[in-house]
Amino acid sequence: MTDVKKNLTANPFNNLSTLRLDQSYADTVGVKKLLTTVPVRKPGRQDFVRVHPDQKYRLTPAAIIEVKEDREVYLVTPDMAQALPGEFSLVTLYLTITRQGVIHLWPVKLSGPNGKQNEWHRSAAEAAERAMKKWVRVTSSMSLGAYEIFEASGDLPEPVWPDLSFEEIVEIAFRERLVDRGDHPLVQRLLGAV
Amino acid sequence: MAEFLVCRRPTNLVGGDTACENGVAARINVPDPNHARKDLSASHGGGAIDEVVPLDLLPFSEIWAVDFEFGARAGENLEPVCLVAWELRNGRKLHLWRDEFGAASPYPTGPDVLFVAYYASAEIGCHLALGWPLPERVLDLFTEFRNCTNGVPTSNGNGLLGALAYHGLDSIGTIEKDEMRDLVLRGGPWSAAERAMILDYCESDVAALARLSRAMLPNIDLPRALLRGRYMTAAAQIERNGVPIDTTTLANLKRYWSDIQDQLIADIDANYSVYEGRTFKADRFAAWLARNKIAWPKLDSGRLDLSDDTFRQMARACPSVAPLRELRSALSQMRLSDLQVGSDGRNRTMLSAFQARTGRNQPSNTKFIFGPSVWLRGLIQPPSGYGIAYIDWEQQEFGIAAALSGDPLMMEAYRSGDPYLAFAKQAHAAPPEATKATHKAVRDQFKECVLAVQYGMGAEALAQRIGQPPICARELLRLHRETYRIFWAWSDRVETHAMLKGSLHTVFGWRIQVPEKANARALRNFPMQANGAEMLRLACCIGTEQGIEICAPVHDAVLICAPLDRLDADVARMQAAMREASRIVLNGFELGTDAKIVRSPDRYMDGRGTVMWDRVMKRIDEQRQGAKQ
Numbered sequence: 001m002t003d004v005k006k007n008l009t010a011n012p013f014n015n016l017s018t019l020r021l022d023q024s025y026a027d028t029v030g031v032k033k034l035l036t037t038v039p040v041r042k043p044g045r046q047d048f049v050r051v052h053p054d055q056k057y058r059l060t061p062a063a064i065i066e067v068k069e070d071r072e073v074y075l076v077t078p079d080m081a082q083a084l085p086g087e088f089s090l091v092t093l094y095l096t097i098t099r100q101g102v103i104h105l106w107p108v109k110l111s112g113p114n115g116k117q118n119e120w121h122r123s124a125a126e127a128a129e130r131a132m133k134k135w136v137r138v139t140s141s142m143s144l145g146a147y148e149i150f151e152a153s154g155d156l157p158e159p160v161w162p163d164l165s166f167e168e169i170v171e172i173a174f175r176e177r178l179v180d181r182g183d184h185p186l187v188q189r190l191l192g193a194v
Numbered sequence: 195m196a197e198f199l200v201c202r203r204p205t206n207l208v209g210g211d212t213a214c215e216n217g218v219a220a221r222i223n224v225p226d227p228n229h230a231r232k233d234l235s236a237s238h239g240g241g242a243i244d245e246v247v248p249l250d251l252l253p254f255s256e257i258w259a260v261d262f263e264f265g266a267r268a269g270e271n272l273e274p275v276c277l278v279a280w281e282l283r284n285g286r287k288l289h290l291w292r293d294e295f296g297a298a299s300p301y302p303t304g305p306d307v308l309f310v311a312y313y314a315s316a317e318i319g320c321h322l323a324l325g326w327p328l329p330e331r332v333l334d335l336f337t338e339f340r341n342c343t344n345g346v347p348t349s350n351g352n353g354l355l356g357a358l359a360y361h362g363l364d365s366i367g368t369i370e371k372d373e374m375r376d377l378v379l380r381g382g383p384w385s386a387a388e389r390a391m392i393l394d395y396c397e398s399d400v401a402a403l404a405r406l407s408r409a410m411l412p413n414i415d416l417p418r419a420l421l422r423g424r425y426m427t428a429a430a431q432i433e434r435n436g437v438p439i440d441t442t443t444l445a446n447l448k449r450y451w452s453d454i455q456d457q458l459i460a461d462i463d464a465n466y467s468v469y470e471g472r473t474f475k476a477d478r479f480a481a482w483l484a485r486n487k488i489a490w491p492k493l494d495s496g497r498l499d500l501s502d503d504t505f506r507q508m509a510r511a512c513p514s515v516a517p518l519r520e521l522r523s524a525l526s527q528m529r530l531s532d533l534q535v536g537s538d539g540r541n542r543t544m545l546s547a548f549q550a551r552t553g554r555n556q557p558s559n560t561k562f563i564f565g566p567s568v569w570l571r572g573l574i575q576p577p578s579g580y581g582i583a584y585i586d587w588e589q590q591e592f593g594i595a596a597a598l599s600g601d602p603l604m605m606e607a608y609r610s611g612d613p614y615l616a617f618a619k620q621a622h623a624a625p626p627e628a629t630k631a632t633h634k635a636v637r638d639q640f641k642e643c644v645l646a647v648q649y650g651m652g653a654e655a656l657a658q659r660i661g662q663p664p665i666c667a668r669e670l671l672r673l674h675r676e677t678y679r680i681f682w683a684w685s686d687r688v689e690t691h692a693m694l695k696g697s698l699h700t701v702f703g704w705r706i707q708v709p710e711k712a713n714a715r716a717l718r719n720f721p722m723q724a725n726g727a728e729m730l731r732l733a734c735c736i737g738t739e740q741g742i743e744i745c746a747p748v749h750d751a752v753l754i755c756a757p758l759d760r761l762d763a764d765v766a767r768m769q770a771a772m773r774e775a776s777r778i779v780l781n782g783f784e785l786g787t788d789a790k791i792v793r794s795p796d797r798y799m800d801g802r803g804t805v806m807w808d809r810v811m812k813r814i815d816e817q818r819q820g821a822k823q
Contacts, residue, residue: 011305012417012420012421013420013421013424013735016421016702016732016778017778017781019417019421019702020701020702020778020779020781021699021700021701021702023700023701023721023725024598024600024684024687025684025687025690025691026687031686031687031690031694099672099676100672154622155622156622157676157677
């Protein structure tokens with residue numbers, strides 16, 4: 001009690017920093033933004049994007065099936081791919097992020113069985129490579145027959161990647177669209193079983 | 195007889211002798227650096243609590259609950275009528291009628307004495323009027339009640355009566371209170387019986403104060419409460435100083451205002467054709483907007499939004515709207531008769547300290563010279579042989595946001611001296627060698643973006659301010675988020691903390707509780723506004739304690755007055771006080787200040803009001819010339 005008296009009879013305004021309350025709000029109950037949706041698509045024509053440069057953050061080759069009428073992309077396990085010849089495409093899935101911080105998986109088609117890769121696929125792969133170091137925008141040019149690649153000239157800040165492994169991201173992206181068994185509805189549909 | 199106004203809060207409690215409050219327990223928050231790392235409990239009035247001690251163990255040799263009754267004619271200083279004071283430990287009571295006031299305070303006022311009052315600047319104003327020394331440790335139960343309930347509705351208001359009701363304590367009815375107030379309002383002389391009734395009335399307030407102390411003390415964060423009490427002492431001095439006014443011009447303005455309104459409308463409306471007589475016609479205004487291709491905000495009903503806020507914003511984006519806005523504001527809001535100016539030519543009104551949710555002062559717009567019509571500030575003029583200075587912090591909100599969030603890029607931008615241009619450079623929208631002159635347009639857009647973030651504006655509103663399509667505004671806002679990521683992460687934490695824990699607080703414990711319908715933008719902006727208020731209060735304390743004559747605090751500025759031979763030195767001392775206050779509030783980060791100095795016989799002028807002022811003065815001169823002929 002004596003200490004209390006001593007403290008308050010002393011001028012409480014002499015050292016106001018001792019009265020200062022923290023303003024960082026760092027001790028507040030943690031709130032983490034959850035990643036629950038990861039689209040699988042090529043970058044929008046207006047989006048500047050970056051591709052994760054770490055090889056751990058890409059899947060190649062990956063077998064996918066694009067169901068155009070439903071605008072859905074399915075990931076096919078290697079076992080199931082063997083059972084569905086001609087139904088899937090082989091792609092590299094790149095982890096990609098826009099300037100707005102939205103992440104998605106960018107499927108870039110690989111060369112066919114004969115080793116030939118058309119200009120669309122080649123230019124997309126080149127764009128993905130460039131996007132590992134620079135912010136790029138990719139637009140399709142019908143007259144060129146390939147993607148045009150635009151590099152941002154400004155010294156833009158590096159992207160902030162989500163704190164998740166690539167496996168976790170792939171799991172989120174294909175949570176309900178993983179073809180891993182013969183009785184999968186998509187397989188049944190492709191085989192004309194339903 | 196001059197009209198008497200009693201500047202008192204609604205009060206009263208009829209109670210017995212509650213002077214001896216030995217059983218009261220008070221939680222004492224001893225200054226402790228560790229508190230800086232503790233959070234405030236939502237269940238307390240702010241601040242971490244260390245221990246509970248009885249009132250008689252409070253570390254003061256005496257605790258005085260004090261109440262004055264007083265009159266104050268509009269614009270004049272307080273005139274104390276009587277005093278009742280109770281020492282809350284030994285039961286000593288003082289009852290003094292005005293003819294019994296001596297030259298010295300009847301109770302001690304040193305640092306070992308706690309002075310308890312409700313809206314203490316009134317009691318301290320009476321000390322000033324009587325030439326008594328000012329109490330050094332003030333506990334104002336009004337500020338603490340405001341702090342305890344800030345953000346949530348109080349069904350009976352914030353007066354003493356409301357605080358009593360909030361704590362479930364008895365009080366007399368408003369009718370009895372009004373009768374007693376009217377008796378004081380009537381002015382003297384009072385009969386012996388009336389004197390006794392007024393003293394009884396005053397004593398009932400002190401009894402209420404004593405009981406309220408008992409109810410509130412357990413949850414009062416004492417060291418920080420004393421800091422708020424310290425400001426009430428500064429506020430009393432500022433209210434007493436008042437703002438020097440050119441009373442001759444004010445008299446002319448009052449005399450001719452009605453006559454010149456039609457001419458002013460004709461002058462300004464010549465470029466708009468939106469008035470019919472003295473009536474603003476919305477359809478004509480819509481036609482003018484269409485002719486000038488100006489997109490004007492609309493209400494949900496589809497009608498034009500004609501609020502003053504919208505006019506003010508649009509006037510910034512479209513300067514052609516500004517004269518019309520000034521005219522509308524002058525015609526609709528200006529009530530010259532309400533401007534309170536005393537016989538010594540000083541504009542005085544209650545600052546209404548701590549009335550705003552942010553803890554800022556909230557003086558009456560119509561009674562205070564710094565009300566909404568900026569051109570009217572031309573009436574501010576130092577007395578002969580004196581000068582005034584309007585001193586404000588440079589980009590205060592930006593600086594506070596930078597320092598509190600700890601965003602290094604934002605702090606770097608502030609320290610550059612031109613944060614708007616620095617932001618443009620950091621976002622690579624301007625080259626490193628850009629200057630305000632070479633990149634004015636870019637700087638203006640980035641400035642508007644910074645302000646938009648501070649006001650919590652969306653892209654549409656920003657687009658209107660900068661006169662650009664929404665896509666440009668969205669890009670600017672995106673650049674802000676991208677450039678100042680650490681600030682935005684902190685801002686997210688502020689909102690999260692508010693929504694999860696139910697309150698926010700300033701560095702010195704001014705709290706807001708999250709209301710039922712929380713406004714996320716207001717919550718995010720609270721640290722800037724409320725800590726800005728802390729900074730201003732602290733600067734006012736330091737300034738007044740150094741003997742600087744502060745005439746008015748104005749949001750992020752103060753107006754001071756000094757004899758000409760001392761003016762420059764006082765300006766320098768006030769600027770030093772403001773820098774010191776910023777360092778204390780922002781943990782070492784210093785904000786710069788600007789000073790606009792006006793020496794007698796010149797007058798103060800806000801640049802935004804110059805055109806309107808000149809126009810009005812010209813018309814008044816014509817009227818006066820006409821009257822002479």
